[in-house]
Amino acid sequence: MGITVIIPALNEEEAIGTVVREVPRDIAGEIVVVDNGSTDRTAEVAQAAGARVIREPMRGYGAACLAGAMAANHTDILVFLDGDRSDDPREMPVVLGPLLNGHADLVIGSRTTGLTEEGALTSHQRFGNRLVTWMVRLLYGVTLTDIGPFRAIRAPVLRDLGMEHKTYGWPVEMIVKAAKKGYRVVNVPVSCRKRIGVSKVAGTMKGSLLAGYHLLSTTVRYAWRR
Numbered sequence: 001m002g003i004t005v006i007i008p009a010l011n012e013e014e015a016i017g018t019v020v021r022e023v024p025r026d027i028a029g030e031i032v033v034v035d036n037g038s039t040d041r042t043a044e045v046a047q048a049a050g051a052r053v054i055r056e057p058m059r060g061y062g063a064a065c066l067a068g069a070m071a072a073n074h075t076d077i078l079v080f081l082d083g084d085r086s087d088d089p090r091e092m093p094v095v096l097g098p099l100l101n102g103h104a105d106l107v108i109g110s111r112t113t114g115l116t117e118e119g120a121l122t123s124h125q126r127f128g129n130r131l132v133t134w135m136v137r138l139l140y141g142v143t144l145t146d147i148g149p150f151r152a153i154r155a156p157v158l159r160d161l162g163m164e165h166k167t168y169g170w171p172v173e174m175i176v177k178a179a180k181k182g183y184r185v186v187n188v189p190v191s192c193r194k195r196i197g198v199s200k201v202a203g204t205m206k207g208s209l210l211a212g213y214h215l216l217s218t219t220v221r222y223a224w225r226r
Helices: 013-022 040-051 059-070 087-098 122-138 155-161 172-180 207-226
Strands: 003-009 030-035 050-055 077-080 106-110 150-154 183-190
Touching: 003 013, 003 040, 003 059, 003 087, 013 030, 013 087, 030 040, 030 059, 040 183, 040 207, 050 059, 059 077, 059 172, 077 087, 077 155, 087 150, 087 155, 087 183, 106 172, 122 155, 122 172, 122 207, 150 155, 150 207, 172 183, 172 207
Parallel strands: 003 030, 003 077, 030 050, 106 183
Antiparallel strands: 077 150, 106 150
16 A cells, blocks of 8 residues: 655754654655755755655645645555654554554544653643643543544545644644544554653643644534534
């Protein structure tokens, strides 16, 4: 099966080369790094490491992920992971497992049930994650332990979801839309490492508040949509 890895990145010059090189080349047919308006050498480093680099000038995590998905025209499975080295691309076989054995349509890596380095997840990240997963279970009947960024989805399923959110709501939008359409969504345990550099989300109060708002509002917004 064709497998494409999509890595959204904004000013990840220090980490992106390592992330690209850690992707198992015997599994991934292509690695697409989406430069989301970096002002450093993210694009050059990613390309030198072996990735295909595309640019998405519209700032936003969802905008970058969607641009990467649209660039992967001929593939069966899309794998999303972060460009800050918090995810371990070498764990792709674990994330892909339920898809390849026919037990899931969307697989989310769970950082809360895997090995987490000390300081890799902040207290407000953990609290927000518990709140959102509780709401997903309450509103959509799907039991998850994490809504993390390391995930794999069948390409036709992603196209069917009609993704809209351009910012922090993208991860949970994918989950709740898949649940509403009856697709099978599961968690698998993955590692979580301390990121390289300063987080644009958890590293600032503004980023944390915006992410929390978009995650919660997106979770609720689609509950009563047809």
